[in-house]
Amino acid sequence: xAIKILPLRNSFYKLMHRSSIYFRQNASFCTSSSxxxxxxxxxxxxxxPLSSRVGSNLPIITSRKLLHPPLDLRPKQAWLETLSVTExxxxxxxxxxxxxxxxxxxxxxxxxxxxxxxxxxxxDYRHEKNRAEMRGGGRKPWPxxxxxxxxxxxxxxxxxxxxxxxxxxxxxxxxxxxxxLYVRVLGxxxxxxxxxxxxxxxxxxxxxxPTEDPKYLNDLIESRGWGLSVLFIDDTDVISxxxxxxxxxIKSYNVMPVYGLNVYSMLKHETLIxxxxxxxxxxxxLLHFIHNVDFREKTFKKVRYG
Amino acid sequence: MSLQRFCHFSAxxxxxxxxxxxTAYRFNQFLREPQPDDxxxxxxxxxxxxxxxxxxxxxxxxxxxxxxxxxxxxxPNPIVPLPPKHESYPTPSGWFPPQVPSAVEKYRVRxxxxxxxxxxxxxxxxxxxxxxAVHKVQGDxxxxxxxxxxxLTEITGKKIYTRVNEVCCKIWVRGLHLDEVAKFMATxxx
Numbered sequence: 165x166a167i168k169i170l171p172l173r174n175s176f177y178k179l180m181h182r183s184s185i186y187f188r189q190n191a192s193f194c195t196s197s198s199x200x201x202x203x204x205x206x207x208x209x210x211x212x213p214l215s216s217r218v219g220s221n222l223p224i225i226t227s228r229k230l231l232h233p234p235l236d237l238r239p240k241q242a243w244l245e246t247l248s249v250t251e252x253x254x255x256x257x258x259x260x261x262x263x264x265x266x267x268x269x270x271x272x273x274x275x276x277x278x279x280x281x282x283x284x285x286x287x288d289y290r291h292e293k294n295r296a297e298m299r300g301g302g303r304k305p306w307p308x309x310x311x312x313x314x315x316x317x318x319x320x321x322x323x324x325x326x327x328x329x330x331x332x333x334x335x336x337x338x339x340x341x342x343x344x345l346y347v348r349v350l351g352x353x354x355x356x357x358x359x360x361x362x363x364x365x366x367x368x369x370x371x372x373x374p375t376e377d378p379k380y381l382n383d384l385i386e387s388r389g390w391g392l393s394v395l396f397i398d399d400t401d402v403i404s405x406x407x408x409x410x411x412x413x414i415k416s417y418n419v420m421p422v423y424g425l426n427v428y429s430m431l432k433h434e435t436l437i438x439x440x441x442x443x444x445x446x447x448x449x450l451l452h453f454i455h456n457v458d459f460r461e462k463t464f465k466k467v468r469y470g
Numbered sequence: 471m472s473l474q475r476f477c478h479f480s481a482x483x484x485x486x487x488x489x490x491x492x493t494a495y496r497f498n499q500f501l502r503e504p505q506p507d508d509x510x511x512x513x514x515x516x517x518x519x520x521x522x523x524x525x526x527x528x529x530x531x532x533x534x535x536x537x538x539x540x541x542x543x544x545x546p547n548p549i550v551p552l553p554p555k556h557e558s559y560p561t562p563s564g565w566f567p568p569q570v571p572s573a574v575e576k577y578r579v580r581x582x583x584x585x586x587x588x589x590x591x592x593x594x595x596x597x598x599x600x601x602x603a604v605h606k607v608q609g610d611x612x613x614x615x616x617x618x619x620x621x622l623t624e625i626t627g628k629k630i631y632t633r634v635n636e637v638c639c640k641i642w643v644r645g646l647h648l649d650e651v652a653k654f655m656a657t658x659x660x
Contacts, residue, residue: 232549236570236580268608272637455549455583 228259232451237262240360242367244440247407248374250384258367258440260360261447263454267357270350274358277351277427280343288339292332295320301327342464349453355430356446364391364435367443371398371419373406378413385417391434392416397425399441422446550583569659574617577609579660587660589651592642602643602651611636621654622647 230239239259246255260266295301301320308315322330343351359365373381385394393416396407401421411417418433422445430436438446453459511518519531559566568581582588588605607614615634618641622630626647633642643651 232552235552236568236572236578268639270637270639452549457546457548457550457583 230259230261231448232263232455233261234263237266240265242360242365245366245368247368247370247381247384248372250380250387252388255369258443260443261451264353264447264450265357265360265365267350267353269358269361270354273347273350273354274427274431276343276347277355278431280341280348281426281428283339284341286339288333288337290333291335292329294330294332294334295322295328298326298328340464342461345453345459345461349450351427352425352446352450353454355427356436359430359436366390366435366437368437368439370439370441371396371407372404373410376406376409378410381407381410381417382414385435390437393433394418394435394437395420395429395433396437396439397422397442397446398439399445422449550585553585566656572659574658577607577611577614579604579614579655579658580606580608581660582606587652587655589648589655591646591648600644600646602645602647604641604643604651605639607639607641611639611641615641617658618643618651618654621657622650625650625653 233239239262241257242260242265243254244256244258246253295318298320301318303318305316305319306313316324318324318327320327322328356365385391396411396417396419398419399422401423403419407419411419416433418429420429422442425446553565553567565585567585572578579588590603590605592601592603593599594601604618611634615632619630619632622643628645630647631644633644635641
């Protein structure tokens, strides 16, 4: 099916190349099966009881209660995996909310979020002195008439060699602005949906590792094909010693609490791992703002200090 | 991300190592979740809730949970609830729920958070140009555009000009055809 692309600004093309967003054959959003996509679920009846091997007595979850379930969309499904063994054991299947994990891929919303994240922290510290701020230049250098030279009032005027700059950069200027809340919420939804659609999203029971050796984590991730960079998201900002020391050793594996989840990091890291507790929290918070009645944005006024 | 930020420190360890003023300690505030029974009544000795001045009318303070429930009932609901199930549609205001599943699979237009169609009117150039905007067009937007134009030309009898924004999932139709576009959405079951 031919997709006509309108002539876009350069920034969109750069985003598409840099973040390498591409849609694999199975994840086309324009076909009839797109909105009710069934992931290929391997048959788990032949496997041995997992609880005995894994060492934890987790039941096989076949349904999870979703908050605000939409009437017109069916929930998506994902495997519940574990980090406690190197083998790719599945503990069960969890339902994912389709409004969060099956949103239409809005790359313009992704661009807006990434542009906001990279721009709002920038402060331009460049400052050029003007003729009033340059040292000296308060006195008339020579009399108005009689010397035969051009008339001047100050040696620091812009036409002089060491004079002040007329229209130079003036002081610290901040590029601070806030993208609208609902755009930022939609950005998270879109990023999570894209990660799920491209098979880069995995749900684990918890971030508990058996050892603190980074090699164990590295072997686990490589054997499962979980991409070069992995972002682990946990519920709280307190993690166990093993995962802390294991991820401390490898730069491309990073751990974050739920409140640190952002579009830039999700696209920067190839694979996204969510714990069950993190998944619950993310869904609850995002759905609160998706169905929110009346959120008033704070008005940020630009104030110059000093 | 520094390792210290995520490691669990006990209060004894913090005291022993004397790291009260480091970055790690500042995040100690997150290690203990505030409990519902933590009620701060003083800040450095001065009470937060001051007693009323004797010249003003006296106020009775209450921390009764049943009375608080009555207060919560009065507060507005921050979440838009699902519309209640009516006996017949459309409702007296003209609202009807979306068909599940919809009549078309190539594209979909989801409702807004207030369960309405995402159809808006735009006025540009100081009131000379009027557009009907349709947002949140998911799926094959070009097929939606073709079907919409066919429907509108039949109903209005005029030439319909549209502007398709594939990236932002929006369509602008020249002129004000809000009711006609809403009828088109209804026929598709959105």
